[in-house]
Amino acid sequence: MMGTKGRILALIVLAALLAGSFAYLQIWKTERMYPGDLRGEIVVGGLKRTYIVHFPRNFSEDEHLPLLIALHGGGGTGFDMERLTGGGLNTLADRERFVVVYPDGVERHWNDGRNLSRYRTQRENIDDVAFISAFIDLFVGKYGMNGSRVYVTGMSNGGLMTYRLACEIPERLAAVAVVGVSMSENLYGNCSSKVPVPILIILGTDDPLVPWNGGELHFGPVKLGRVVSIERTVEYWADRNGCTVRHGREYLPDADPEDGTRVWVERYSNCSDGAEVVLYGIEGGGHTWPDGYQYLPQSIIGKTSRDIDANEVIWKFLSSHSRGG
Numbered sequence: 001m002m003g004t005k006g007r008i009l010a011l012i013v014l015a016a017l018l019a020g021s022f023a024y025l026q027i028w029k030t031e032r033m034y035p036g037d038l039r040g041e042i043v044v045g046g047l048k049r050t051y052i053v054h055f056p057r058n059f060s061e062d063e064h065l066p067l068l069i070a071l072h073g074g075g076g077t078g079f080d081m082e083r084l085t086g087g088g089l090n091t092l093a094d095r096e097r098f099v100v101v102y103p104d105g106v107e108r109h110w111n112d113g114r115n116l117s118r119y120r121t122q123r124e125n126i127d128d129v130a131f132i133s134a135f136i137d138l139f140v141g142k143y144g145m146n147g148s149r150v151y152v153t154g155m156s157n158g159g160l161m162t163y164r165l166a167c168e169i170p171e172r173l174a175a176v177a178v179v180g181v182s183m184s185e186n187l188y189g190n191c192s193s194k195v196p197v198p199i200l201i202i203l204g205t206d207d208p209l210v211p212w213n214g215g216e217l218h219f220g221p222v223k224l225g226r227v228v229s230i231e232r233t234v235e236y237w238a239d240r241n242g243c244t245v246r247h248g249r250e251y252l253p254d255a256d257p258e259d260g261t262r263v264w265v266e267r268y269s270n271c272s273d274g275a276e277v278v279l280y281g282i283e284g285g286g287h288t289w290p291d292g293y294q295y296l297p298q299s300i301i302g303k304t305s306r307d308i309d310a311n312e313v314i315w316k317f318l319s320s321h322s323r324g325g
Helices: 004-019 078-084 088-096 128-143 157-168 230-240 310-319
Strands: 037-044 047-054 067-071 099-103 150-155 175-179 199-204 215-219 222-227 262-269 277-283
Touching (some): 037 128, 047 078, 047 088, 047 128, 067 078, 067 128, 078 099, 088 310, 157 175, 175 310, 199 230, 199 310, 230 262, 230 277
Parallel strands (some): 067 099, 150 175, 199 277
Antiparallel strands (some): 037 047, 047 099, 215 222, 262 277
């Protein structure tokens, strides 16, 4: 017979399926905050939008620090994204001197362009691009952030939203990083701008939600739109960014032989405006944030690689770029 813990897990998973959650579930208490965090809100398009911001210690507006916007997955919140990273982005913000912000999507989702009627933000076509733009204006204007060093990263639904931002407001972004998803078919054929933007992508080969070779996104039996393959995704950005050199696949050291994963890297260089394209393939990896929080069992979301720290990899990539330099 199923034990108490098993029944609780089954109920959590069933609730997720009924809600159509994509990425991860909020299964911890949201009132808990990390040191240095503040909650804030901004009204955009008549909607009150909320966020968590982490300022590094002894923050001063006169420093004109970089800004990193971290977008949660479907069914999550800004706090969930903070938790998913293990607080690692906050630690980096303190060490490297930047500000990291975790916005909340409307009813826990982003309008990433898949046009799914199950989510209010997509059903009502809520303008999340305008929200992020207003967000950038707020932090550059009020807190003195460096407008040439604005970065976005996102997981899953947040990753799809990151692709959309790179398509629609690339001139405002110095670089972006996507974890846990390739491009949606809708966006792939309708990416409006051609302005180059450096992009890093991290994806697991054994992601049970996102098919490596393209196809239907799904959480259990719930279908959540279609994506193109990771190969087509990377080739799209390499072509758009004018990259002319493709470097061969390089396997990184197997730092944790017990995690069941290996990590390799493909790089595209000699790109327009230095807009390089980098893919980290997590061989055996699941719908997870490398070295982050294993928010659900491997049987549901797959393995979390411990061979790299996604926070470190992402910040090293992002911070090497600035808009116009």
